[in-house]
Amino acid sequence: MQPHSLIWILLAFSALAYILGKRWAYQVSGGHIRSLHSLPDYYGYYVALWCGLPAFLVLCLWLALDDHLILQWVLAQLPESYRNLPEDRLSLVINLIRNLLAGERQPGTVDPVLVQAAEHYRQLKSLGYQALTATVLALATAGLVYAKTRITPQLRARNAVERAILVALILSSTLAILTTIGIVLSVLFEALRFFKQVPVTEFLFGLHWSPQMAIRPDQVGASGAFGFIPLLTGTLLISAIAMLVATPVGLFSAIYLAEFSQSRTRAVIKPLLEVLAGIPTVVYGFFAALLVAPAIRDLGDAMGLTISSESALAAGLVMGIMIIPFISSLTDDALTAVPRSLREGALGLGATRAETVAGVVLPAALPGIVSGLLLAVSRAVGETMIVVMAAGMTAKLTLNPLDSVTTITVQIVGLLVGDQEFDSPKTLAAFALGLTLFLITLLLNLIALHVVRKYRETYE
Amino acid sequence: MNNHGNASVARIQSGLARRHRRERRFLWYGRIAIACALLLLAVLLTSIVILGAGAFRQTVISLDVYLDPAELAPPTPEHLAKADFQGMIKQSLRELFPGIRDRHRKRALYQLASSAAGYQLRDYVLAHPEKLGQTVSIDVLAGADVDLYMKGYIDPGAPESERRLKDYQLAWLQRLKEEGRLKLVFNRWFFTNGDSREPEQAGILVALKGSLYTMIVTFLLSFPLGIAAAVYLEEFAPQKNIWVDLIEININNLAAVPSIVFGLLGLAVFLNFFVLPRSTPLVGGLVLTLMTLPTVIIASRAALKAVPPSIREAALGVGASKMQTVTDHVLPLALPGMLTGTIIGMAQALGETAPLLMIGMVAFIVDPPNGFTDPATTLAVQVYLWADTPERGFIERTAAAIIILLAFLGLMNFAAIWLRKRMERRW
Numbered sequence: 001m002q003p004h005s006l007i008w009i010l011l012a013f014s015a016l017a018y019i020l021g022k023r024w025a026y027q028v029s030g031g032h033i034r035s036l037h038s039l040p041d042y043y044g045y046y047v048a049l050w051c052g053l054p055a056f057l058v059l060c061l062w063l064a065l066d067d068h069l070i071l072q073w074v075l076a077q078l079p080e081s082y083r084n085l086p087e088d089r090l091s092l093v094i095n096l097i098r099n100l101l102a103g104e105r106q107p108g109t110v111d112p113v114l115v116q117a118a119e120h121y122r123q124l125k126s127l128g129y130q131a132l133t134a135t136v137l138a139l140a141t142a143g144l145v146y147a148k149t150r151i152t153p154q155l156r157a158r159n160a161v162e163r164a165i166l167v168a169l170i171l172s173s174t175l176a177i178l179t180t181i182g183i184v185l186s187v188l189f190e191a192l193r194f195f196k197q198v199p200v201t202e203f204l205f206g207l208h209w210s211p212q213m214a215i216r217p218d219q220v221g222a223s224g225a226f227g228f229i230p231l232l233t234g235t236l237l238i239s240a241i242a243m244l245v246a247t248p249v250g251l252f253s254a255i256y257l258a259e260f261s262q263s264r265t266r267a268v269i270k271p272l273l274e275v276l277a278g279i280p281t282v283v284y285g286f287f288a289a290l291l292v293a294p295a296i297r298d299l300g301d302a303m304g305l306t307i308s309s310e311s312a313l314a315a316g317l318v319m320g321i322m323i324i325p326f327i328s329s330l331t332d333d334a335l336t337a338v339p340r341s342l343r344e345g346a347l348g349l350g351a352t353r354a355e356t357v358a359g360v361v362l363p364a365a366l367p368g369i370v371s372g373l374l375l376a377v378s379r380a381v382g383e384t385m386i387v388v389m390a391a392g393m394t395a396k397l398t399l400n401p402l403d404s405v406t407t408i409t410v411q412i413v414g415l416l417v418g419d420q421e422f423d424s425p426k427t428l429a430a431f432a433l434g435l436t437l438f439l440i441t442l443l444l445n446l447i448a449l450h451v452v453r454k455y456r457e458t459y460e
Numbered sequence: 461m462n463n464h465g466n467a468s469v470a471r472i473q474s475g476l477a478r479r480h481r482r483e484r485r486f487l488w489y490g491r492i493a494i495a496c497a498l499l500l501l502a503v504l505l506t507s508i509v510i511l512g513a514g515a516f517r518q519t520v521i522s523l524d525v526y527l528d529p530a531e532l533a534p535p536t537p538e539h540l541a542k543a544d545f546q547g548m549i550k551q552s553l554r555e556l557f558p559g560i561r562d563r564h565r566k567r568a569l570y571q572l573a574s575s576a577a578g579y580q581l582r583d584y585v586l587a588h589p590e591k592l593g594q595t596v597s598i599d600v601l602a603g604a605d606v607d608l609y610m611k612g613y614i615d616p617g618a619p620e621s622e623r624r625l626k627d628y629q630l631a632w633l634q635r636l637k638e639e640g641r642l643k644l645v646f647n648r649w650f651f652t653n654g655d656s657r658e659p660e661q662a663g664i665l666v667a668l669k670g671s672l673y674t675m676i677v678t679f680l681l682s683f684p685l686g687i688a689a690a691v692y693l694e695e696f697a698p699q700k701n702i703w704v705d706l707i708e709i710n711i712n713n714l715a716a717v718p719s720i721v722f723g724l725l726g727l728a729v730f731l732n733f734f735v736l737p738r739s740t741p742l743v744g745g746l747v748l749t750l751m752t753l754p755t756v757i758i759a760s761r762a763a764l765k766a767v768p769p770s771i772r773e774a775a776l777g778v779g780a781s782k783m784q785t786v787t788d789h790v791l792p793l794a795l796p797g798m799l800t801g802t803i804i805g806m807a808q809a810l811g812e813t814a815p816l817l818m819i820g821m822v823a824f825i826v827d828p829p830n831g832f833t834d835p836a837t838t839l840a841v842q843v844y845l846w847a848d849t850p851e852r853g854f855i856e857r858t859a860a861a862i863i864i865l866l867a868f869l870g871l872m873n874f875a876a877i878w879l880r881k882r883m884e885r886r887w
Contacts, residue, residue: 158781162783165783173689173692173693173697173757180714182729183725187724250497253494256487256493273501276500276501279866280811280843283865284504286858286862321500324497354485355479355482357486378718379716379718382717389847389848412720412818417818438717438721441718449712
């Protein structure tokens with residue numbers, strides 16, 4: 001039986017178990033619900049949980065593992081010549097078997113041994129599904145029977161059910177930790193495999209980035225250099241341009257909205273600014289590549305400058321627009337957190353409103369503003385679509401904003417989109433870049449957190 | 461002494477004017493900053509609307525085609541699959557311009573109609589089998605260059621070598637226009653076709669359905685998981701516990717992790733480890749779930765915080781257990797707030813592209829997906845794919861896809877605001 005129909009059957013079974021459990025509870029109470037420890041509903045849930053949960057867990061575990069196990073089994077049955085293949089060739093064989101199974105390869109075009117292996121795999125899989133169906137149904141029935149023997153008026157059904165719910169709640173909240181661990185481990189492992197082939201020092205301090213690996217030894221322009229410095233400077237250059245655009249606009253608009261504007265103006269303008277934050281970055285990318293970059297190039301032509309059509313300036317400008325609402329809303333939060341009494345004190349001493357803002361409110365809000373700016377930098381560093389669409393692919397070590405540069409995220413996308421083998425340093429390099437990106441942004445976020453914790457003034 | 465006082469008053473007064481000037485300057489900085497931001501927003505939106513408006517209209521050519529019963533009878537799908545409809549389209553084009561003998565010119569003539577014209581003719585025959593043996597007038601899609609010409613993107617005054625249509629082609633088009641055979645109609649194909657290499661045939665149906673499936677997966681996972689996590693952290697978690705602190709820090713940190721890193725996670729875990737099928741809404745939804753969960757959790761916690769303690773105390777007071785208090789009293793009151801938070805998170809996920817590039821959702825897909833494990837693409841990825849295509853005709857399609865994407869985002873945000881307005885309770 002197919003797993004998804006099995007899930008439906010299990011759900012129906014559990015619903016039935018709920019109804020049965022409720023009825024059994026009425027029976028053991030002898031018609032006096034008062035004599036039950038919990039409400040009858042809880043007995044229903046109790047039985048349904050016993051019926052459905054173990055079976056469901058087995059089902060999930062089976063589905064997660066059966067592919068691996070069956071594949072190992074099938075591979076172990078292959079003749080000697082296949083079993084002794086190096087790992088990368090073996091994965092090709094596995095792919096071939098999978099393609100046979102999916103019907104993407106005709107059986108006539110590959111080694112008959114593999115056709116046989118695929119057939120073997122198919123048989124084991126269907127046998128596995130039959131065994132799974134039997135196991136799941138047996139477990140569900142066993143749970144049902146066991147739960148029935150447990151039902152007495154004294155059974156603390158509510159407590160048991162509540163404990164199960166609490167466990168589910170705890171598990172969902174640990175998902176955040178699991179995700180982080182998943183990110184770190186998956187990226188770290190692949191990155192370590194990369195660093196086995198390319199030394200860490202070369203990656204961190206190399207001045208040359210050209211991830212094309214030579215297939216033939218005499219190939220031109222395929223040196224396979226993995227120096228990370230040009231990518232870092234490119235990323236920082238574009239981020240710096242973005243911050244130069246976004247910081248003044250974001251700061252001043254937040255100050256105006258928080259301190260000077262009337263509440264009606266604020267109610268109109270604030271949501272409008274937030275529209276900028278809601279626009280998907282791929283739209284900004286389109287805007288940058290199609291409208292801003294040509295405009296800047298034409299402007300340069302008119303002034304006699306040669307500007308690359310994928311200039312850092314265009315990508316940075318548009319990224320700046322994207323970041324404006326981020327900065328303005330974080331600054332706004334920091335400003336509104338400053339208590340009125342400080343402002344009134346300054347105004348009472350005769351300061352103008354501008355002097356109050358510049359001399360009292362801004363210093364008081366500074367930790368919040370600085371942490372907001374740091375978060376904005378980390379967003380600029382990790383931003384992908386704008387730079388993928390508007391910045392270049394070639395790594396140049398330059399600080400000229402009119403030139404084309406590349407960034408970490410552009411390279412990750414460039415290395416992983418399209419056809420590529422899974423063990424070459426070229427592909428693994430993307431994970432090393434991902435790791436550095438993760439660490440850079442993590443560091444920025446931690447500094448931002450630290451700034452707020454350490455320097456924030458607490459008022460009342 | 462008096463003199464001295466007068467002097468300082470004078471100094472203060474002269475300074476006052478300067479201070480007021482500074483005050484006004486400061487105000488103007490703020491106004492200029494806001495004007496800049498709003499101007500940029502306006503430029504962005506209007507340029508996209510102007511670019512994309514054209515894609516909602518499409519040029520069609522009316523052709524008179526003789527439906528030859530010798531070739532087409534019986535009009536069953538199996539039989540018609542073999543019939544040469546493209547040949548009939550070519551034939552009717554030749555009849556419009558009988559004088560053309562040259563091979564190059566003939567090919568140029570055939571390019572006036574899209575390569576999809578044959579399929580349109582076949583569908584017509586299938587729908588109207590009674591017309592066999594007659595000459596019918598049918599509107600077929602025009603080629604991409606004809607479409608651009610009709611929409612005014614091709615300047616007939618430019619030198620011949622610099623435009624995509626030759627002089628003689630322009631003369632043909634001029635004649636067709638005068639005969640009323642060329643017209644712009646509402647581009648319904650944009651909504652019913654999948655992706656295509658030919659701009660005039662490319663549509664967003666695959667992307668729309670792919671986005672829909674991906675969003676369903678994301679919603680089904682992130683809404684319950686996010687609420688469960690928020691309920692635990694807000695209602696049950698012990699104070700001052702190292703694990704709870706760790707979870708808190710992690711959630712805040714995940715909200716700031718670059719989205720492309722989630723794509724790397726999906727690639728390594730879901731594709732390489734669990735061997736889930738590539739380019740599918742299932743994997744896309746899983747990755748986007750991990751990405752939106754922090755948003756949903758943070759919003760849900762805010763909604764739970766807003767429920768006054770008196771509700772909890774009253775429920776506990778009449779003997780409800782802690783869990784009953786939460787499920788029967790607190791959760792129903794907090795649910796609207798949680799829902800609005802989730803919708804906002806989903807709107808972010810809908811526009812997200814970078815992590816989906818990592819899990820192979822950039823594939824070129826013509827057939828709309830019919831399930832969670834069929835290859836698909838999403839609206840945002842479709843925008844990226846089309847923006848990469850060099851053909852001029854795709855620019856307006858890209859902008860039109862962006863308009864539709866933005867319309868969806870706007871709708872979702874309005875739904876969130878409306879829900880909040882409607883369901884919000886004040887205590």
